[in-house]
Amino acid sequence: MAEWERGPTPPAPATTGESDRGSNPGKTSRERRPWLGQSVRRNEDGRFLTGRAQYVDDIAVPGMLHAAMLRSPYAHALIQRIDYSRALEIPGVHGVITGEDVAAVCEPEKGSNYPSGGSWYYIATDRARFAGEIVAIVAAEDRYVAEDALDVIEVEYEELPVVSDPERATDPDQPILHPDAPGGNAALDRVWEAGDVDEAFAQADVVVSDRFVVHRHSSTPLEGLAAIASYDTMTNQVTIWANIGNLGRYTAAGQALKMDYADIRLIVPDVGGSFGVKAWVHQRAVLLAVLSRKVGRPVKWIEDRIEHLRASHHGHGRINDMAIAAKRDGTILGVKMRFTDDQGAYTCLNEPAGLSLLLGNGVVSAYRFQDVRVEARCVLTNKCPVASNRGYMRVQPVFAMERIIDRLARALGMDPIELRMANAIPPHAYPYRTPSGSVYDSGDPPALLRKTAELLEYKDLRRLQAEARTQGRLLGIGVGMAVELGGPNPIDVGTIRLGPDGRLSAQVPTLAQGQGHETTIAQIVADRFDVDPKSVHVTVDLDSRTMAYTTVSGTYGSKFASTGAPAAHGAAKKLADQLAGLAANLLDADPKRIQFRDGQIVATDGPERSVTLRDLADRAHRAPESFGVPDVDLQATFLWSWPNVNPGSREGRRGAATFTGLCHGALVEVDPETGGVKVLRYVAVEDCGRLMNPMIVHGQTMGGVIHGLGWALTEDFVYDESGQLLTNSFMHYLLPRFTDIPPLVIAHVECPTPFSPLGAKGMGEGGAIPPMAVVANAVEDAIWHLGGRIHDSHLAPETVLRALSSAGRSGRPGGSEDAIGER
Structure with missing residues (x-):
């Protein structure tokens, strides 16, 4: 199921849709549906499904x-x-x-x-x-x-001797992994602060604190x-x-x-x-x-699968110590975060990345508090190194933030959605500068919350939950928000050319890995020249000897919609201007009155004259002198760079090209006998700006959610004290099965970015970011009245049983919370 609604729209994108193509005499603009925004079937799937792809x-x-x-x-x-x-x-x-x-x-x-x-x-x-x-x-x-x-x-x-516990990695009795490295096993120890955090906490009516632990995991691509x-x-x-x-x-x-x-x-x-x-x-x-x-x-x-699980970079494990300060009306005043990242045995190229990506992603997620302190500690252990996995360094802070916000809601006696609504960044505040200096380009978090509650049928579920408890069933409801940066290196390049046969081809080095880039780029080109996307040949792989690229090209950090797509758009516009000039010479027309229609170039100043793309290309190859210009160029290359980020200076730079908003919700049932968790319903609502191809966006979101649910419920890298990986095959590192996946409802609130001609924002990783937090919130909601507390992100049956057993031993009443301070 998929639903879309329009949220508040920032200043309109520079040139999109009809304005890119001009008017079409004989047809209304309503009849001229642009290709962008349509669920066009993926061009590349034919070769993948028939075994003709080349890996x-x-x-x-x-x-x-x-x-x-x-x-x-x-x-x-x-x-x-x-x-x-x-x-x-x-x-x-x-x-x-x-x-x-x-x-x-x-x-x-x-x-x-x-x-x-x-x-x-x-x-x-x-x-x-x-x-x-x-x-x-x-x-x-x-x-x-x-x-x-x-x-x-x-x-x-x-x-x-082995270093296995990240909390003890820097103790004097621990062996040093790199004897020549200053700081021993400490790879990073740094404090970052914005505002006056101590004053914010001093003014608080309520302070809540606790520890939340995120486990190591992997994205396990099909191909190693x-x-x-x-x-x-x-x-x-x-x-x-x-x-x-x-x-x-x-x-x-x-x-x-x-x-x-x-x-x-x-x-x-x-x-x-x-x-x-x-x-x-x-x-x-x-x-x-x-x-x-x-x-x-x-x-x-x-690489074989065992090699991949043992030695290809894991997703980060993190120990989060969180504290949040608020007024009794729910206004969040400030947050303190102290985290320890387990880097494994080596720090890779851009690691430790926990602090830098937290700051780049804005620190505060979808919320408007300004006072925040981050104490970042990254240590070495005798484990596989960590680096980028889907939701790179967004999964970990989102888990901690959304968990502590749920705890605050309980301390205040507020509904968790109401608390989030009271603190969400309002739509009129965008573009919004966060305390770390990142600029959130567009968004409407309150609309995301409303849509999630509506699709989750939140009020009805609360009534169902109360009824179920009278029958001994443990139902829980969880929600969570997140922000996903897109395009941390906001530059890319695209090349469009008109071939001798009059067909258009595009080469954009986005290095697609299954995301449907070829189809979306074909839609962009088709819109500019008014041709069928299937007639456009698109190359998104790379040969560095023959193709244009930048040293930051590729597909990572939800980059495509933020950089690759605008590069293709810019190259198409540039080539269209070049071809319009050539056609104007042939047709004795004003280049500004040239339009592209159904594979033809049409002059509209006076009686209509036209030349087909094929005829123009043929003439350019056979008789270039007939154009009356010294340079007949049938190719255009365009380098795209975002206006809201300075890519030339890394020092002091924060953020990314775009920021996508996310809100997820879940209904779970917990088996009190086995500790088993079953997700009964899951809703994912996101704002990734303009949907260039809704079907592709839907598939990407669905895949991300399933990744996140697998990490929350079944997948976990477990090491023993000697540093041996115990979950080193799919017999032990358990991927979710089809039967583990609940009904998914995916919806969108579109707030186009004002900084791009396409209005689209990055979204490939977003689906995977909130599920750990959302499911943990839901499970704790199911067992809270029994005194159960969830601190770990991996919700295996033994985790849940341990939480229930701990509650029984402590004699903790269901409504209490040990780590709350009233002021």
Whole structure:
């Protein structure tokens, strides 16, 4: 089910719909429906559904070898010796590299707070720091031979004590993971503050505080990481095929290899999902490039599922200590956040990212309080490193914020929706500058709340809940809000060309991973030239040798609608102006009176004259002199940059191109005997501005919600005290089944952004951000009257039973809350 309504609209986008295409004599503007805004079927699905897509694993390069990776069985151990001589004796094995080979030719990757947090060669050098870390890589004629060779490599380890508890990581008795790093196991320890937080708390009538813990999780794309590297020793250049999604990592690969990235040809084919994880495939590609250089042949590596779960970057685990201050009427005065992020064994390129992305996302979510203090602590442990997963560093603070707001509602005796409504940013305040300096471009949080309550049938559910309790059933209702930044690097480029056959083609390096970019870009081009979207050929993959791109292109941070789509729009407009000028010369017309209609270019000044796109292209190729101009250009490239963010200066920059508003609600039932949680109903309402293709937006939102529900209910990375991952396969890391997914109601309140000609805002990650908090709020609502309290984000049956058991032992009455201070 999907519903749409129009919310309050900021200043109109510069040029959209009809104004882009001009009038059409003989038809009313009402009859000229633009392609944008329609649920056009996805052009790209044909090749995906018929097995004609080309992924990295489908690519075969002449002379190609296959790699297998030896991984440490220990979470922390010195590497005393590696002997791979027996592996080289196996027929079909061509070479082996270790950390020593990599360190000899590469630069290590350094986190954003380096030298704190240490550095990383993507392979163990002097020591292994997590179970599953790469220790050696074999290149052989096929993967089977390479895997057999791993069995005869001898590694002498000296096992070391393990850091497993992030709260104790910096204690004096804990081993140091990176002895040369200042600060030991502390990768970041910083305080940020806006307003006068102490005064806000001093003026409060009620203060509520508690601890909320977010668990590690993964986005588990269908296709794992994959790369091929082919090093040319004659030119000292390398070609890499990889399912990468962020071209900032392309430049990082160049830095790691000590090469100008112009000497690295990157080819990105079809990608089978990513959700942030594949941004880090560049690390494996660097290792393969070193191996290819050593063996003198191309090398392919395809990640298997166990490798992915053990060693591809996890979503962050976080311990949140929250305090919120309010007046008795519900006005929130201020918030204190203290969090500890478990970074794992290494800090990756832009890590620790917890504080920077919190500030970039505005800190305050959808609420209008101004006084806030954040104490950020990020520590190293002997676990898999963390980095981007869907909802990157938005899931964690939203969980903490929405949980403490629910606790405040109980302390005040207010309905949780009423409390949120009283503190939501009003629509007239947009564009809204947050305490951290981020600018929320458009929005209407109160409308999101109203729509959620309406679709959830909130008042009726409260009556149903009361009736169910008389029957011994535990029903709970939860709501939660969030803000999703879109386009943290607000630049992209697009190229549109008119081919010799008169067909239009577009190339935009958005590196799509299943989001339907090809269809949406075709709709944008079709609107500008009044052609059928199916006639537009769109390329969203990349060959860095032949295509235009920027060093921040890609699909990450809900970027496409905020940057890639406007780049395509700008290139289409630029080419349309160029073609209008050429046609005006042919038709002896005013270029300002040229229109595009049904594949024709029409002059409307005086008697109508026209030329088809095909005829114009043919003439340009056969007789360019007939246009009477020295330059007949049938191609346009446009670099898009957002006006509300300064992309040229990272220092002091906050925010992103757009900010999408979200409000979710859920009805759950808790089994008091087993602790099982069943989600009976789920509503997701979002404001992602103008819906360029409602069907695609609907699918993206649905997928995000299912991700979030899986993290809340079934998925969890569990380590033992020795640093071993216990949930290292889908037998133990449980993905949600079809039967676990409740009926989903998805709706939209459209508040177009005033900063884009398209009015659209990023939305790919939003569906995954609130569910953890919403389900936790609902479960606690179901068991609150029994004294049950929920502190953990993973709501496995044992979590719920523990909450109920703890309530029984403490003798806590249902209406009480230990961590409330009345003033």
